[in-house]
Amino acid sequence: MTPEYPLERTRNIGIIAHIDAGKTTTTERILFYTGRTYRLGNVDEGTTVTDWMEQERERGITIASAAVTCFWRDHRINIIDTPGHIDFTAEVQRSLRVLDGGVVVFDAVHGVEPQSETVWRQADRFHVPRICFINKMDRTGADFWRSIDTIRERLRAVPVAIQVPIGAESSFVGVVDLFDEVALYYSDELGREPERRAVPDALRESVDRQRESLVETIVETDDVLLARYLEGETIGAEELRAGLRRATLAGKVVPVLCGAALRNRGVQPVLDAIVDYLPSPLDVPPIEGVHPTTGEPVLRHADPEEPLAALVFKIVSDPYVGRLAYLRVYSGKLRSNSSVQNTPKARKERIGRLLSMYANRREDVECVSAGDIAAVGGLNFTFTGDTLCDASAPVILESIGFPEPVIYVAIEPRTAADEAKMNEALKALADEDPTFRVHTDENTGQTIISGMGELHLEVLVDRMVREFKVWAKVGRPQVAYRETVTRAQEAEGEVSFQRSGKEQYARVVLRVEPLPKGGGFSYENRVSPEALPAMYAAAVEAAVREALSGGVLAGYPIVDIAVALVDATFDEAMASEPVYHRAAAMAFTKALQEARPVLLEPIMRVEVVAPEENTGDVIGDLSGRRGEIQGMTPLPAGMQAVHGHVPLSEMFGYATDLRSATQGRGAFTMEFDYYAPVPQDVSARILGEPY
Numbered sequence: 016m017t018p019e020y021p022l023e024r025t026r027n028i029g030i031i032a033h034i035d036a037g038k039t040t041t042t043e044r045i046l047f048y049t050g051r052t053y054r055l056g057n058v059d060e061g062t063t064v065t066d067w068m069e070q071e072r073e074r075g076i077t078i079a080s081a082a083v084t085c086f087w088r089d090h091r092i093n094i095i096d097t098p099g100h101i102d103f104t105a106e107v108q109r110s111l112r113v114l115d116g117g118v119v120v121f122d123a124v125h126g127v128e129p130q131s132e133t134v135w136r137q138a139d140r141f142h143v144p145r146i147c148f149i150n151k152m153d154r155t156g157a158d159f160w161r162s163i164d165t166i167r168e169r170l171r172a173v174p175v176a177i178q179v180p181i182g183a184e185s186s187f188v189g190v191v192d193l194f195d196e197v198a199l200y201y202s203d204e205l206g207r208e209p210e211r212r213a214v215p216d217a218l219r220e221s222v223d224r225q226r227e228s229l230v231e232t233i234v235e236t237d238d239v240l241l242a243r244y245l246e247g248e249t250i251g252a253e254e255l256r257a258g259l260r261r262a263t264l265a266g267k268v269v270p271v272l273c274g275a276a277l278r279n280r281g282v283q284p285v286l287d288a289i290v291d292y293l294p295s296p297l298d299v300p301p302i303e304g305v306h307p308t309t310g311e312p313v314l315r316h317a318d319p320e321e322p323l324a325a326l327v328f329k330i331v332s333d334p335y336v337g338r339l340a341y342l343r344v345y346s347g348k349l350r351s352n353s354s355v356q357n358t359p360k361a362r363k364e365r366i367g368r369l370l371s372m373y374a375n376r377r378e379d380v381e382c383v384s385a386g387d388i389a390a391v392g393g394l395n396f397t398f399t400g401d402t403l404c405d406a407s408a409p410v411i412l413e414s415i416g417f418p419e420p421v422i423y424v425a426i427e428p429r430t431a432a433d434e435a436k437m438n439e440a441l442k443a444l445a446d447e448d449p450t451f452r453v454h455t456d457e458n459t460g461q462t463i464i465s466g467m468g469e470l471h472l473e474v475l476v477d478r479m480v481r482e483f484k485v486w487a488k489v490g491r492p493q494v495a496y497r498e499t500v501t502r503a504q505e506a507e508g509e510v511s512f513q514r515s516g517k518e519q520y521a522r523v524v525l526r527v528e529p530l531p532k533g534g535g536f537s538y539e540n541r542v543s544p545e546a547l548p549a550m551y552a553a554a555v556e557a558a559v560r561e562a563l564s565g566g567v568l569a570g571y572p573i574v575d576i577a578v579a580l581v582d583a584t585f586d587e588a589m590a591s592e593p594v595y596h597r598a599a600a601m602a603f604t605k606a607l608q609e610a611r612p613v614l615l616e617p618i619m620r621v622e623v624v625a626p627e628e629n630t631g632d633v634i635g636d637l638s639g640r641r642g643e644i645q646g647m648t649p650l651p652a653g654m655q656a657v658h659g660h661v662p663l664s665e666m667f668g669y670a671t672d673l674r675s676a677t678q679g680r681g682a683f684t685m686e687f688d689y690y691a692p693v694p695q696d697v698s699a700r701i702l703g704e705p706y
Contacts, residue, residue, distance in 0.1 A: 020091035022317055022386045023295045027343070029095045029110045031138070032120035033128035034684070037150040037276050041120055042083070042094060044282040048207070049085035049092070082341065082388055084371065087286045093388045097134075109328040109399060109449075111137050112415050113343035113388065116293030117145045118285065123157035123273065124651055126165030129622045129684050135170050144263050146270045146288050152180055152187040153275040156651030159183070163271055173268045175232045177259070178284065179222050180273050181215065190273060190281055191218060193226045194252040199284070206279030230255065236262035256291055263292045296386035302345045304402065304410040307358045313410045315346035319384040322408030323347030323355065327401045328415065331390075332443045332482070339370070339390045340397050345412070347405065348384040349391075356406040359414070360396045364403065367393025399449050417449040420465035421617040421663055421687050424472055425490035427462060433485055437462075440483035444475055451475060465495055467687070469667075494617065494664045496701070497690055498566030499575045500610035503528035507582075508602030510594055520589040521598040523555055524582035527606040530575045532689060536563060539579040547583040554592040555580050558599035567607045568614055569702055574690065575615075578603070614698045615690040617663040622656055623673065625681040630655045632676045640665035641694075660688060664697075 030038045082095050095114060097107045111117065117138050121131060138145060149162045159180045166174040178190040181198060189200040191214055198218075199209040214222050230250065234240040237258045240250060250258075262268045270292050274281020296317035304313045304324065315324040329341035342349075349355070351369040356362075370390040371378045383389040397403065400414035428437045441453045441464065452465045466472045469492055479485050504527055511520040530537065538559060540552050547555075559578050566573045583595075621642070625633045627649075634644055634657060642661035650656055666685060673681040699705065 020086075022297050024090045025295050025386050026090060026092045026116060026289055026293055027114050027296065027386065027388060028092065028116045028118060028289055028293055029097055029107075029114045029143075030118050030120060031097050031107055031111070031134040033122070033125075033130040033134075036120045036122045036128070036131070038097070038120050041118070041148065041150060041276040041282065041285070044276050044279060045092075045094065045286060046083060046085055047205075048283055048286065049087050051083065051085045082390075088290050090290050092286075092289060095388075107134050108137055108417060109415050111141045111143055113326060113328045114141075114143060115296060115299050116289070117143050118148055118289065118293075119145050120148050120150050121162055121166070122154075123149045123151045123159060123162055124154050125624075125656075126158075126162040127169040129620065129686060132169060133686060135172075142266065144266060144292075144294055146263070146272065146285070146292055147174060148281075148285050149271060149273040150276050152183060152273050152281070153185060153278050155184050157183050157187070158651070159273050166269070166271070173232070174271045175229055175259070175268045176225055177229060177270045177288070178272050178281075179218060179225050181218065187275055187278075187280065190284065191222050192284070193222065193229050194255060196222065196226065199281075201278075201280040204279070206282070209283065232268060233258045233262060236265070236267045260292050264294050264298055302412060304412040307361075307409050307411050315410060315412075317385045318346055319348050321346040321385070322405040322410075323349055323403070324410050324412060325349060325355075325403045326412045327394075327397050327399060327403065330397075330399055330447050332447060337392060338394065338443075338446070339392055340394045341388070341390050342403065344383050344385055344387045344389070346385050348382055349389070349403070350382045351380070354406070355403045356409060357394075357397050358402045358404055358409050358411045360401060362396045363406070364394050364397055366391055398446065415449075418467070418687060419495075420450055420452055420467060421495050422468060422472065422492050423463050423465035423495050424492050425456075425459075425461040426464050426476070426487050429486045429488060433487070436483065437479070437485045437487055440479045440485045443483070444478065448475070492667060496569070496571045496617075496693070497574045497615040498568050498571045498612055499573060499615055500527055500529050500607060500612050501692075502611050504606045504610035505581065506602050506606035506609060508598040508600070508605065510598040510601060511589075512594070514591070514593075518589050519591050519594040520584075520586060521551075521591075521594040522582075522584035523580065523595065523598040523602045525555075525559070525599065525602040525606050526579045526581045527603070527610050528577050529610075530577050532575060532691075534575045534577075536574065537577045539577070541579050541581050542583050547580075547585050548590075551583075551585065551590060551592060551595045552580065554595040555583070555599040558596045559603050562600055562603050566612060567604060568612050571614070573607070614693040614701060616693045616697075618660050618688050618691050619663050619666060619685040620658075620688040621661045621666070621683060621685040622658050623681060623683040624650065624654055624656050625673070625677045627653050627655050629677045629681065630657060633657055633673070633681065636672065636676060637661055640669075641697075661685070662691075662693075663687075 030042050032038045084093050095110045097110050149159050151157060163174045163176060166172055177193050180187060181189040181191060189198060191198045196214055198212045198214050200212055201209050233255055234244040240258050244250060259270060263270060270288055272284055272288055276282055301314045301316040306313050315321060324346045325342045325344045327340045327342045331339045351366055353366050355364050355366060357364050369380050369383060371380045402412045404410050428434045445451050445453050450467050454463055456463050464472060476489055505524060507524045509522045538556055563573045623633050637659055640661050642659045644659040646658050648656040673683055
């Protein structure tokens with residue numbers, strides 16, 4: 016950390032939101048007002064700094080989170096602009112894992128949207144303090160107070176307005192700051208210097224009411240301030256700001272601001288709020304890890320003098336620098352040309368170039384320390400979620416969990432000469448993206464790629480063509496089904512064979528039983544080491560874990576299952592690891608076949624926004640796709656939002672059908688919610704059985 020910007024004057028924040036709420040535009044305005052850029056980037060024109068990939072500029076969406084550093088009020092702000100589309104949810108998840116605070120952007124017309132709920136839940140899980148920015152106040156149908164109500168109702172948060180908008184829709188011209196009771200008018204086109212004026216008479220009553228509400232909300236979170244307030248004492252603006260900061264850091268309230276980023280209105284107060292209310296690395300509790308050998312908890316504080324602990328949250332294949340690892344330094348210092356320990360992999364890593372990132376541009380630095388986000392070149396064994404630390408003070412920080420892919424396609428190179436290049440490109444893309452998987456189908460020999468949605472796979476195939484110059488043929492998208500069991504069952508596997516003239520024998524009894532939805536997999540060895548030595552018990556567990564990748568119905572992965580080794584026969588003269596491996600595989604397959612296996616399909620949470628007159632058609636269509644309608648929400652301008660759950664297999668091609676049914680006015684978002692058993696008739700169709 017440079018001495019000019021000590022830790023208390025550092026902010027690591029993310030800009031997160033639903034797709035099209037205006038995250039990237041807000042980030043571009045922040046860079047402009049902080050002097051990092053000298054012209055305003057525009058998403059529609061493809062001139063943004065943080066959306067630098069060709070696909071991002073063409074599609075007008077953010078695909079990869081981009082890190083930039085800027086400076087405001089003598090503070091250093093590291094910003095990560097994250098994607099809004101659900102297919103790139105991994106980018107949001109790993110960014111939130113390493114950030115200290117977040118700016119959540121909402122569309123003033125729609126308020127809380129489905130992806131807003133998802134990122135909010137992710138931020139809750141990582142205990143990230145937030146401020147809210149109600150953007151697009153200049154749009155027809157914009158309503159600041161209704162948007163705040165949706166935050167309260169749908170996110171179960173305690174939003175507190177710290178501004179009152181001056182006008183709305185086309186007449187939105189500025190905001191009133193409730194602390195200083197001053198009106199900020201944005202009259203010049205670039206919005207550089209808002210004009211400070213007295214509160215307009217028409218808004219005086221509203222401002223007084225909202226300020227009273229703001230003061231009450233703040234003092235309720237602080238006993239000292241509450242006592243003074245109840246005694247009738249006037250509490251100054253600075254004390255109120257300090258009280259709001261404490262309440263925000265504790266997650267008790269969420270400050271809310273408003274503006275119109277595209278029209279350059281209301282962005283500077285967001286920068287002030289980042290500095291005033293979001294945490295520095297010192298305000299965040301020390302990160303907890305475990306010692307790799309003893310398993311004891313280890314705390315690391317945001318202190319450059321402590322031993323190094325850093326978490327890698329992203330891998331990028333950079334065309335100029337090669338493989339880059341983005342990391343957050345939690346404690347200590349990391350220097351270029353030094354050696355560190357990758358504790359999960361138990362490997363030494365050499366730190367080559369150390370880079371401070373500015374979207375896709377980079378600046379070499381000699382050293383980064385606690386609280387910094389940087390990129391490292393030249394790491395061979397390090398992947399997303401790995402911990403780098405001092406070899407003399409080892410620690411493993413909690414890794415980052417990612418959702419499982421729900422869709423897959425077969426892919427093959429156009430020419431035989433392209434095959435090696437394609438495999439290399441797919442490996443590089445899988446290294447970067449933990450929700451992208453590549454495997455070879457044993458039955459057909461085809462290469463299968465899986466991801467979070469059609470757009471996700473489309474973008475990855477597009478990147479393969481542009482960045483790796485590999486042209487490929489891609490099959491139709493298929494649903495990534497899963498298999499599970501519906502009842503408990505025990506089965507025995509008994510194997511004997513001759514090997515090198517020696518008789519080999521093993522008997523294994525396994526019990527399988529279903530786990531609750533989302534339970535994953537658990538394994539238990541109930542046999543004593545005297546009855547079956549540890550090395551053979553390990554061979555049994557390895558066989559079970561291998562078999563999870565392909566079920567007995569259609570070869571889909573098995574989930575939500577508990578397996579226990581309940582009995583085994585052991586004869587030292589005839590025992591070997593391969594014979595126990597084979598017996599366990601046989602017992603497991605038998606148990607699965609007898610435990611009433613079923614297919615599971617991904618169920619998506621869907622929200623469709625359509626004109627009121629088309630709502631009946633939309634509901635009818637979703638019901639015809641085996642959808643369950645959860646409810647409807649009226650929206651401005653005669654629109655309705657329909658919420659429901661629909662199987663992913665029924666949603667292919669829905670965008671085209673919705674456009675036809677609504678004369679192009681409808682739009683929808685969907686995200687994976689849970690796996691559910693496939694109805695018998697559909698299962699029979701998938702498995703090619705008579706029904």
